[in-house]
Amino acid sequence: MKKKAEERREQILRAAFQAVSDKGYETVTLQDIADYAGVSKGVTNYYFKNKEDVFLSLLEWVTDRIYQHEHQAVSQKTTAIEKLEAYIHSVFIDPEKNKKFYKVYLDFMAQASRNPHYRKINLKFYENCWKIGRDIVALGQKEGTFSSDIQADTASKMIRSIIDGCLIQWLMRDEDHLHEFYKKTCYEVILKYLK
Amino acid sequence: MKKKAEERREQILRAAFQAVSDKGYETVTLQDIADYAGVSKGVTNYYFKNKEDVFLSLLEWVTDRIYQHEHQAVSQKTTAIEKLEAYIHSVFIDPEKNKKFYKVYLDFMAQASRNPHYRKINLKFYENCWKIGRDIVALGQKEGTFSSDIQADTASKMIRSIIDGCLIQWLMRDEDHLHEFYKKTCYEVILKYLK
DNA sequence: AAAATTATTCTGACCGGTCAAAATATTTTT
DNA sequence: AAAAATATTTTGACCGGTCAGAATAATTTT
Structure with a gap:
């Protein structure tokens, strides 16, 4: 039932x-x-209830699935570098899926910029993503892999900014073959920042 | 007339x-x-001609104004570091203006993800921004301020990704006082990446 | 058969684009 | 320079079409 x-x-x-x-x-x-x-x-x-209810539920559903996927991928690795790699790898799944998600996600962000209900759901997604990043950075610092000069909280915000920035730019350029370039360069920028 | x-x-x-x-x-x-x-x-x-014509013209008009403003700011400085600072400073003008632009820009990117006409105009904007970044990086490398390991073309893409990523995340968080945080951290990330 | 679920129809509101007429500005003629 | 003629710009009513949500009908489940 x-x-x-x-x-x-x-x-x-x-x-x-x-x-x-x-x-x-x-x-x-x-x-x-x-x-x-x-x-x-x-x-x-x-x-x-109505159309907005469908869309709010959709944003919640889709962001939660993304997060679960990312979280699962990271949790299977042990070292900070491995986890970071796994994170980037899970985010940059493949051109098809990234395109599908970011098209919808851009729509929702446009909505969220004016509607607090969407913003709230997105914030929840952000917080989940930040947590993934924060844990990786903290681990890396404990390991001695990453610099202790940076703040894990700050870094986690930047990691997500770089990821979203790269994937949005990639989407706008509309050339599937650049997916690999952005994935690789995104990883390098983050790594250089953390070291 | x-x-x-x-x-x-x-x-x-x-x-x-x-x-x-x-x-x-x-x-x-x-x-x-x-x-x-x-x-x-x-x-x-x-x-x-019609509604779409208004919006296409709007995207062209608004992105061109932004680019002109950025270009003007950077061109007044001489060293790579100064130019980079000026660039970031001109991008992160103030919460009010950034909010106004990025709200509209997110809308247009959502459109652009499905409509090639919008994508084309946005690509022109990207190319202008990339050029600003590329010139700064090239200058910095000539000065010896920035690492010669990185590619200026690649770096220019990353610079814009980080900027947009930061400002979008800032917009989504809807707290004006974080503007300063994202501006500062955005600059730091880019600088660390280039050095 | 009563209740729950799904399918269809209706309605009121709204929007983009058109257009004819009015208003205004410009040029030509006297 | 005044008047007439012409060109340009502005207005707002109108129309065909669409959609969300509500109401209603039909079907399935219990």
Whole structure:
């Protein structure tokens, strides 16, 4: 019962994710989402309060999945360098997935710049990401791999800034083959900063 | 004759800039723009082909102004370090102006991720910014201030990634007082990377 | 059959683009 | 220089189309 409802919600969120990625936040209609999910329009209205509720849930769902993925990748490694590598590797998954996510993510950030509800969800995502970065830096400092001059909290903010900055610039340039370049250079910049 | 028409266009673009900053790209109607400009609805259609034409012109106009401002600031300094400082200083003008621009810019990037017309204009902006960065790095290397290990072209991409990454993260956090933090740390990261 | 779920239809609001007419500015004629 | 003619600019009403949300109907589950 509860299970089914949860599945339906996720089915709709997946559809919304694809629809927004294809068409853009504002262009997507509830009808689009229903079509992508292969259900009728009423279903969406049944499981979500309204359109904004779908989108807020979508942002929460998608950022949480990203975070889980990153966290999982990092937690499997032991040294700071390995963890940093794993982090960057998990972030720069592949052109296809990065494109899909950052298209949607840019839409949401544009919304978030004016709507506190979106900002709040994004902040939660940031905090999760910062935590990953902070732990890596702190470990590296304990190991002696990273400089003790920098502050782990500050560094964690920068790490995410560099990552997002690189992937956004990559997306805007619209050349898949540059994915590797940004991944590599992003890693190098962060490493040089931490050492 | 020609002068008046150009003034009108700019008047409308200024109005559109403010309107988009306040309400967001997709929410803004031609009526809004007319209202902000203090003219009637028909005027906008008289000076621009259609809504998209207004927005494409706006992106071009606003990014060009930003670039001119950055370029002017950097060109007044002589050493690489001074130029870099001036660059960062001109980018991180003040919370008010940064907020206004990045709100609009995020909207346009969201559009650009799906619409090649916007991407093309943004690429022009990128190339201008990269040129500023590249020249600073090259100068620094000639001076011996910056490491010769890095590639000026690569570094210029990273400089802009870090700047945009920082300002976007700052905007999302919605705390004006952090502006100084991101400005300072952004500069430090870039400097450490270049040395 | 009652309740829960899904599908369809309706409605009111809104938007972009058009257009004809009015207002204003410019040029030509007297 | 005044008047007439012409060109340019501005206005706001209008239309076709779309969408979110509500209401309603149909179907499935319990």
